[in-house]
Amino acid sequence: MRELVSDEQVAAYREHGFVRVQGVLDRDQVEHFRGSAEAFLKAHRAESLETQGTFSQLVNVWQRDDDLRALTLDTRLGRIAEQLAGFPLRLWHDQMLVKEPHNNVATEFHQDRPYWPHAGDRLPLSAWIALVDVPPERGCMTFLPGTQDRTGLQPQDLHHEEDLFEMDPSLRWIPRVTVPLRAGDCTFHSGYTGHMALPNRTDLARLAHVVIYIDAATTYNGAPHVVTDPLGLAVGDRLDGDTFPRAWA
Numbered sequence: 001m002r003e004l005v006s007d008e009q010v011a012a013y014r015e016h017g018f019v020r021v022q023g024v025l026d027r028d029q030v031e032h033f034r035g036s037a038e039a040f041l042k043a044h045r046a047e048s049l050e051t052q053g054t055f056s057q058l059v060n061v062w063q064r065d066d067d068l069r070a071l072t073l074d075t076r077l078g079r080i081a082e083q084l085a086g087f088p089l090r091l092w093h094d095q096m097l098v099k100e101p102h103n104n105v106a107t108e109f110h111q112d113r114p115y116w117p118h119a120g121d122r123l124p125l126s127a128w129i130a131l132v133d134v135p136p137e138r139g140c141m142t143f144l145p146g147t148q149d150r151t152g153l154q155p156q157d158l159h160h161e162e163d164l165f166e167m168d169p170s171l172r173w174i175p176r177v178t179v180p181l182r183a184g185d186c187t188f189h190s191g192y193t194g195h196m197a198l199p200n201r202t203d204l205a206r207l208a209h210v211v212i213y214i215d216a217a218t219t220y221n222g223a224p225h226v227v228t229d230p231l232g233l234a235v236g237d238r239l240d241g242d243t244f245p246r247a248w249a
């Protein structure tokens, strides 16, 4: 298979737990998917899972919108994710995360993997795709490099500035890396890499489309989660089949 990201980018991801990949979408794709995301948001904003002003959060949009399905299941994105991970992946879920204009609320530091009902998996990762320019003042992400090995913490409250640091005080002293993105750029971050997103203090909505990939061998551990609750799974079931596709393989 043709390499999609450089060896240096793969090495950076494995060392720091995140990497920026510029220009994953070209200008026409950005315009197209931004239009689709705006239309979906307009129709479904009221269904947001998050209601405290941090962001509007719409999950599994790929199952409800053909355009956004094409973005979530994009072959190039999925193959980049596999190149970074180094093993076969499946889709866990996607989500639109929209910081409304002047939301003025940060997404506080947290890790993703402790939220998920998973077992038997190697390091999952997310692609966070900017559908508009996202400078710091519009709510770009900040990472704690090298924290992808901090497994075993309880789920953190992403509304609470201190939560992650109270669980592991050593994390407070890690130099933080803020990563502005142009529309069409993307960051990949692992499920254990500590990260936050700044508030949106601009007049334009911060539109991010996030695709979350898991180890193809991941099983269900029985804990509640909005994605798995309706599926009637038993502990130990593989997260596979059409609900967790491997569309890029």
Ligand SMILES: O=C(O)CCC(=O)C(=O)O
Pocket (backbone or CB within 6 Å): 055, 097, 107, 112, 126, 128, 195, 196, 197, 208, 210
């Ligand atoms: O975009 C945000 O506000 C937070 C994103 C995030 O935490 C994630 O994609 O894991």
